[in-house]
Amino acid sequence: MLPRIALLGLDWGTSSLRGYLIGERGAVLAERSAKAGILHIQNGAFAEALLELAGDWLATDENLPIVASGMIGSRQGWAEAPYVEIPAGAGDLTLHRYDGFDRPVYIVPGLARRDQDGVPDVMRGEETQIVGAHISDAHGHNGDNPRTDPKKELFLLPGSHSKWALVMDRRITWFATFMTGELFAALKDHTILGRMMTDSNGNTGDDKAAFARGVKYGHAKGATLQRLFSARTLALFGELPQTGVAAYLSGLLIGAEIAEARALVHDLSTTITIIGDPDLGQRYLTALSLCGQSACLAPDNAVARGHWRIAAANGLLSVAAACATP
Amino acid sequence: MLPRIALLGLDWGTSSLRGYLIGERGAVLAERSAKAGILHIQNGAFAEALLELAGDWLATDENLPIVASGMIGSRQGWAEAPYVEIPAGAGDLTLHRYDGFDRPVYIVPGLARRDQDGVPDVMRGEETQIVGAHISDAHGHNGDNPRTDPKKELFLLPGSHSKWALVMDRRITWFATFMTGELFAALKDHTILGRMMTDSNGNTGDDKAAFARGVKYGHAKGATLQRLFSARTLALFGELPQTGVAAYLSGLLIGAEIAEARALVHDLSTTITIIGDPDLGQRYLTALSLCGQSACLAPDNAVARGHWRIAAANGLLSVAAACATP
Numbered sequence: 001m002l003p004r005i006a007l008l009g010l011d012w013g014t015s016s017l018r019g020y021l022i023g024e025r026g027a028v029l030a031e032r033s034a035k036a037g038i039l040h041i042q043n044g045a046f047a048e049a050l051l052e053l054a055g056d057w058l059a060t061d062e063n064l065p066i067v068a069s070g071m072i073g074s075r076q077g078w079a080e081a082p083y084v085e086i087p088a089g090a091g092d093l094t095l096h097r098y099d100g101f102d103r104p105v106y107i108v109p110g111l112a113r114r115d116q117d118g119v120p121d122v123m124r125g126e127e128t129q130i131v132g133a134h135i136s137d138a139h140g141h142n143g144d145n146p147r148t149d150p151k152k153e154l155f156l157l158p159g160s161h162s163k164w165a166l167v168m169d170r171r172i173t174w175f176a177t178f179m180t181g182e183l184f185a186a187l188k189d190h191t192i193l194g195r196m197m198t199d200s201n202g203n204t205g206d207d208k209a210a211f212a213r214g215v216k217y218g219h220a221k222g223a224t225l226q227r228l229f230s231a232r233t234l235a236l237f238g239e240l241p242q243t244g245v246a247a248y249l250s251g252l253l254i255g256a257e258i259a260e261a262r263a264l265v266h267d268l269s270t271t272i273t274i275i276g277d278p279d280l281g282q283r284y285l286t287a288l289s290l291c292g293q294s295a296c297l298a299p300d301n302a303v304a305r306g307h308w309r310i311a312a313a314n315g316l317l318s319v320a321a322a323c324a325t326p
Numbered sequence: 327m328l329p330r331i332a333l334l335g336l337d338w339g340t341s342s343l344r345g346y347l348i349g350e351r352g353a354v355l356a357e358r359s360a361k362a363g364i365l366h367i368q369n370g371a372f373a374e375a376l377l378e379l380a381g382d383w384l385a386t387d388e389n390l391p392i393v394a395s396g397m398i399g400s401r402q403g404w405a406e407a408p409y410v411e412i413p414a415g416a417g418d419l420t421l422h423r424y425d426g427f428d429r430p431v432y433i434v435p436g437l438a439r440r441d442q443d444g445v446p447d448v449m450r451g452e453e454t455q456i457v458g459a460h461i462s463d464a465h466g467h468n469g470d471n472p473r474t475d476p477k478k479e480l481f482l483l484p485g486s487h488s489k490w491a492l493v494m495d496r497r498i499t500w501f502a503t504f505m506t507g508e509l510f511a512a513l514k515d516h517t518i519l520g521r522m523m524t525d526s527n528g529n530t531g532d533d534k535a536a537f538a539r540g541v542k543y544g545h546a547k548g549a550t551l552q553r554l555f556s557a558r559t560l561a562l563f564g565e566l567p568q569t570g571v572a573a574y575l576s577g578l579l580i581g582a583e584i585a586e587a588r589a590l591v592h593d594l595s596t597t598i599t600i601i602g603d604p605d606l607g608q609r610y611l612t613a614l615s616l617c618g619q620s621a622c623l624a625p626d627n628a629v630a631r632g633h634w635r636i637a638a639a640n641g642l643l644s645v646a647a648a649c650a651t652p
Contacts, residue, residue: 117543117546119543119553119556119559119560120556120559120560120562120563120565121555121556121559122559122562161518161555176549176552177552177555178551178552178555179517179519179551179554179555180551182517182518183513183517183551183554185516185517186512186513186516186517187509187512189516190511190512190515190516191505191508191509191511191512192508193505217443217445220443222548222586222589223502223586223589223590224550224551224582224586225504225505225506225509225550225579225582225583225586226502226503226504226583226586226587226590227445228505228509229447229487229503229504229505230445230446230447233445233446233447233448234445234446236446236448237446239446253551256550256551257551257552260548260549260550260551260552261552263548263549264549264552
């Protein structure tokens with residue numbers, strides 16, 4: 001018997017579009033991706049991009065629901081799904097229904113948080129990954145269900161804009177954005193720090209010792225702005241090989257990010273779960289370990305499981321499929 | 327009677343060359359500048375650039391000593407003057423004599439410092455400005471002279487690479503570099519933060535309220551990497567005009583620099599003396615004031631007075647001129 005298909009999940013970000021054909025229990029039955037992120041879409045041709053990726057899938061079942069997360073729901077996307085304030089779990093992420101396609105497209109809203117100064121932070125797309133990765137009990141799929149033992153989990157989603165998020169009892173209760181990846185690229189390509197980054201063969205290298213040194217120095221308390229310059233002076237004094245400067249700077253920024261996040265979260269007794277690209281995740285695992293912090297990598301396809309859980313919490317799945325939600 | 331000329335001082339940096347004709351008591355008799363920083367010099371034509379700027383001055387007195395400070399003494403300059411370790415005052419800055427010109431050129435060495443982790447920091451050029459700006463007693467010109475009341479002074483030299491320096495009894499005892507200016511430029515021009523920085527007329531603006539808001543938020547304890555993203559989110563939520571984003575980001579980084587420097591220096595009971603460009607100096611004055619820190623601007627031509635003091639301490643001036651050093 002062929003597995004029953006319950007949902008088409010779309011992870012539609014700035015640079016890429018990923019589609020997941022999701023079956024009962026949230027299992028990923030098929031997966032495809034295209035370089036059709038919202039920055040690549042010309043003249044609002046979102047429908048065409050979706051049909052190109054998944055037209056055949058949609059043709060097999062005219063009632064197959066579509067749930068999309070990521071920048072597709074931003075002002076620059078297909079339809080804007082306003083931010084939802086934290087705390088928020090699957091049940092609080094009320095899907096934004098868009099009717100401009102040949103069937104409804106349900107868009108996951110992003111999340112917003114205000115700090116004590118009233119300054120906002122936002123995420124869009126990561127909330128779905130986190131909802132998909134958090135531990136859920138066997139029977140519930142709705143973050144609003146009361147539980148007797150609230151479970152606290154800490155998630156880290158590294159990238160251009162690295163996100164840290166706390167989950168209490170399956171609801172995101174806090175998060176913060178660190179521009180680590182984008183800052184690294186800007187410093188490397190557009191400041192004096194990049195000038196000593198290659199050897200005579202043009203290699204930027206992947207020097208593990210330099211990375212570790214950077215992590216430790218960056219993680220030491222405070223003075224992040226001031227410590228940046230060490231990526232130049234150490235090379236200037238021949239105390240860091242030019243092939244190690246990029247790895248050192250990457251470590252320095254990641255170490256600083258970990259220190260800042262630790263100070264913001266306070267309690268880091270929880271193991272950190274890293275969601276995202278395995279290579280970058282491995283880099284962060286190494287860095288966290290150097291900082292005395294245990295961490296693990298989330299299973300693949302957290303985003304698809306997030307689509308599934310949010311769809312279920314929004315009553316979008318058939319009763320049979322929803323009850324089988326993991 | 328024409329004033330007697332005692333010294334040609336050169337402030338020769340990366341982007342520009344400034345020449346000062348210095349008379350008795352360190353007074354600046356004439357001043358010229360050219361876009362002849364070491365990055366603009368082709369094929370090592372330093373002598374030609376100097377003659378073009380000051381050939382007529384040199385022709386009037388074949389014994390006129392030349393003292394040069396700045397990146398001219400770096401590996402990429404005319405002749406490398408190795409770094410001197412702190413603590414260092416005028417008397418410790420042993421001039422590096424270069425004989426490849428038609429008369430000796432005396433180059434001021436840069437300074438190096440090691441932090442507790444052994445990581446170096448450096449300055450080259452700023453040491454001369456600081457030596458020129460620090461308070462000296464009426465009779466001494468040599469930083470090694472014992473004094474009965476050691477005077478502590480804190481200097482700030484804002485710029486692409488902002489420097490903070492402590493002076494105790496006319497010797498630089500500590501300094502640190504903050505890449506604030508270069509970081510601002512890289513973030514503005516090469517990250518997502520720059521995308522919301524203009525209004526429809528292309529203005530980047532000079533919004534005083536936005537600057538002040540940035541300073542206060544950036545100065546609040548820690549989390550510099552995390553706070554950067556506020557330059558985007560505030561604009562995204564319409565809580566900062568797009569014409570204010572550049573000023574906000576500038577304030578945010580300057581506020582963070584002040585917080586980091588305060589934490590490194592510990593005792594900030596001393597008034598801070600700002601040396602450098604008046605517009606940028608004014609910006610830092612405003613920021614320091616917002617952070618509850620008093621500050622003042624150094625008189626002009628600190629660098630020329632530094633050339634004078636260092637030349638005197640190195641025995642380069644005639645006895646009459648040296649005794650008249652301020």
